Amino acid sequence: MAALETAATSVPEDSFVSDASLRPAFFEWLCRMGDNALILGHRTSEWCGHGPVLEEDIALANTALDLIGHTQMWLGLAGEVEGEGRDADKLAYLRDAMKFRNLLLVELPKGDMAVTMMREFLFDAFHYHLLTWLADNSKSPRVAEIAAKALKEVSYHLDRASDLVVRLGDGTEESHRRMQDALDLLWAYSGEMFVGDEVDAAMTQAGIAPDLESLRGEWETTVRDVLKEATLAMPAEAGFVHKGGKQGRHTEHLGFILAEMQFLQRAYPGASW
Amino acid sequence: MYAQLVKSDAIKSREDMSPEERAFQDRVDAGEKIEPKDWMPEGYRKTLVRQIGQHAHSEIVGQLPEGNWITRAPTLERKAILLAKVQDEAGHGLYLYSAAETLGVSRDELLEKLHSGKMKYSSIFNYPTLNWADMGAVGWLVDGAAIMNQVPLQRTSYGPYSRAMIRICKEESFHQRQGYSIMMKMAFGTPEQKEMAQDAMNRFWYPALMMFGPSDKDSVHSAQSMAWKIKINTNDELRQKFVNETVPQAEYLGLTIPDENLAWNEEKQGYDFSEPDWSEFFEVIKGNGPCNRERLGDRVKAWEDGAWFRDGLNAYAERAAERRRAASVAAE
Ligand SMILES: [Fe+2]
Ligand SMILES: [Fe+2]
Ligand SMILES: [Fe+2]
Numbered sequence: 001m002a003a004l005e006t007a008a009t010s011v012p013e014d015s016f017v018s019d020a021s022l023r024p025a026f027f028e029w030l031c032r033m034g035d036n037a038l039i040l041g042h043r044t045s046e047w048c049g050h051g052p053v054l055e056e057d058i059a060l061a062n063t064a065l066d067l068i069g070h071t072q073m074w075l076g077l078a079g080e081v082e083g084e085g086r087d088a089d090k091l092a093y094l095r096d097a098m099k100f101r102n103l104l105l106v107e108l109p110k111g112d113m114a115v116t117m118m119r120e121f122l123f124d125a126f127h128y129h130l131l132t133w134l135a136d137n138s139k140s141p142r143v144a145e146i147a148a149k150a151l152k153e154v155s156y157h158l159d160r161a162s163d164l165v166v167r168l169g170d171g172t173e174e175s176h177r178r179m180q181d182a183l184d185l186l187w188a189y190s191g192e193m194f195v196g197d198e199v200d201a202a203m204t205q206a207g208i209a210p211d212l213e214s215l216r217g218e219w220e221t222t223v224r225d226v227l228k229e230a231t232l233a234m235p236a237e238a239g240f241v242h243k244g245g246k247q248g249r250h251t252e253h254l255g256f257i258l259a260e261m262q263f264l265q266r267a268y269p270g271a272s273w
Numbered sequence: 274m275y276a277q278l279v280k281s282d283a284i285k286s287r288e289d290m291s292p293e294e295r296a297f298q299d300r301v302d303a304g305e306k307i308e309p310k311d312w313m314p315e316g317y318r319k320t321l322v323r324q325i326g327q328h329a330h331s332e333i334v335g336q337l338p339e340g341n342w343i344t345r346a347p348t349l350e351r352k353a354i355l356l357a358k359v360q361d362e363a364g365h366g367l368y369l370y371s372a373a374e375t376l377g378v379s380r381d382e383l384l385e386k387l388h389s390g391k392m393k394y395s396s397i398f399n400y401p402t403l404n405w406a407d408m409g410a411v412g413w414l415v416d417g418a419a420i421m422n423q424v425p426l427q428r429t430s431y432g433p434y435s436r437a438m439i440r441i442c443k444e445e446s447f448h449q450r451q452g453y454s455i456m457m458k459m460a461f462g463t464p465e466q467k468e469m470a471q472d473a474m475n476r477f478w479y480p481a482l483m484m485f486g487p488s489d490k491d492s493v494h495s496a497q498s499m500a501w502k503i504k505i506n507t508n509d510e511l512r513q514k515f516v517n518e519t520v521p522q523a524e525y526l527g528l529t530i531p532d533e534n535l536a537w538n539e540e541k542q543g544y545d546f547s548e549p550d551w552s553e554f555f556e557v558i559k560g561n562g563p564c565n566r567e568r569l570g571d572r573v574k575a576w577e578d579g580a581w582f583r584d585g586l587n588a589y590a591e592r593a594a595e596r597r598r599a600a601s602v603a604a605e
Contacts (some may be wrong), residue, residue: 038349045343045352048359049336050571052579054367054380057336061360064343068353075349089348113582167589168582175585264347264405271463273347273405273455 034074041067169230399562412452
């Protein structure tokens with residue numbers, strides 16, 4: 001339970017939060033950050049009680065818990081920026097799939113532990129470099145503050161995922177094959193992380209977020225080093241086949257995640273839980 | 274309780290004890306803790322392995338009924354709290370398997386016995402969780418009943434078990450509070466929420482009473498366990514205490530306990546209440562409860578599906594150790 005901390009009460013001054021001209025893009029961008037955490041957290045939590053070994057059950061639940069915490073921070077700020085009275089819960093529970101802004105990568109079914117850990121690794125490596133930039137350089141103090149908090153946990157997630165990718169890749173013939181299959185499956189979804197659009201351009205322009213393309217080199221270095229140690233072959237293709245999640249065009253999977261996640265809020269509107 | 278039907282030996286009289294046994298019993302009577310390296314009667318060790326093992330299995334299987342609602346938790350905060358709670362239960366399993374290991378039985382051996390049906394877990398986890406108020410009822414009633422049993426076990430004679438209980442009890446009271454907090458929201462919420470709360474109460478009341486195990490008159494050989502201080506109170510004592518504490522809480526919530534015979538008894542300063550259906554209890558223990566197949570099936574599947582994962586990690590670790598050995602030989 002130590003993992004459940006209450007958010008700090010003092011909120012730094014941040015003029016971006018009330019900047020009307022920036023509002024639509026800033027809101028979109030914050031939803032992307034929050035939705036990635038929420039949907040990956042959801043997928044990770046599906047393992048609860050079903051892990052391959054007790055220590056993994058605990059670690060997976062812990063990762064999911066961290067990600068839900070990040071969701072509360074990002075979507076909470078998104079609601080503030082939007083200024084229409086929606087809080088993190090309203091955004092999480094009362095938007096339909098086409099309003100969700102997560103990457104396709106994080107909504108794919110959890111698969112086996114190979115898919116789960118490879119997905120987490122590919123995403124964490126991106127998430128880590130993104131949060132590092134945000135914590136160090138974002139001109140929005142609120143964004144920098146959330147990023148710094150999330151970064152502590154995400155660097156641990158990345159360490160753990162990297163370690164498992166190495167050990168399973170270089171484990172038995174079967175674990176190696178499963179990890180390579182997972183990598184080949186997920187690779188085609190990894191490019192979307194680096195494809196910017198007008199929302200990203202507006203965030204870069206304002207100094208809130210980095211040019212995504214600029215993170216690609218660091219991500220590739222991290223990924224290449226780990227895959228090499230794991231004796232896994234980095235796919236040759238560019239990895240841009242599947243994209244659109246950031247703009248609300250999802251796979252068929254997201255609708256089912258939301259049907260499950262939002263069930264109580266939808267079935268009993270206005271109740272308090 | 275989490276260990277409801279632990280087989281143990283018939284109690285030995287002092288005259289029948291060997292000198293070692295007598296010295297051991299004196300230490301227990303004096304309130305000393307028995308540690309892993311100390312001499313102990315074989316019956317003590319075996320009974321403890323069964324009891325701690327059952328308890329550990331209960332924590333692990335106990336993840337499943339609540340895990341069932343994590344992806345449907347109605348707010349982000351409830352989701353986070355439930356995740357943290359279920360994560361704690363897995364942690365409890367870990368402490369308890371470690372305590373059992375100090376008695377010379379490995380976690381894998383115990384798991385094998387769980388998976389093959391040779392060892393049991395608490396009957397309570399074979400009941401389904403059907404609506405969100407069940408998350409309240411489980412925390413409030415199930416963790417509540419667990420606390421009744423575990424608080425006295427902090428004083429148990431076996432050191433590692435006692436220390437595991439002390440760590441676990443710190444977290445259990447939070448579990449009960451979060452359950453009661455869900456129950457309050459539901460019982461004081463909309464008519465539909467109140468209906469869910471009452472439905473959960475109706476389904477969980479008797480299974481919660483069963484957690485304490487059969488009535489003392491049918492409880493085999495608990496005298497020896499009590500003499501060894503691996504059982505501190507009788508089943509009926511704990512059940513009575515649980516009812517006495519729970520009834521006012523249910524009244525505060527405005528929920529009806531599904532027992533027409535429930536009444537305050539001034540003379541015994543406690544409630545009179547109906548016994549659960551013990552034939553149902555024994556069916557559940559035998560494997561015929563509403564969710565036995567699903568619960569054990571889930572655990573077995575998780576274990577089997579995870580074989581390649583564990584093998585992969587083991588193969589890597591062995592190779593890494595091999596490399597280290599080769600490197601140290603080369604350095605000489
Ligand atoms: Fe527990
Ligand atoms: Fe428990
Ligand atoms: Fe608990």
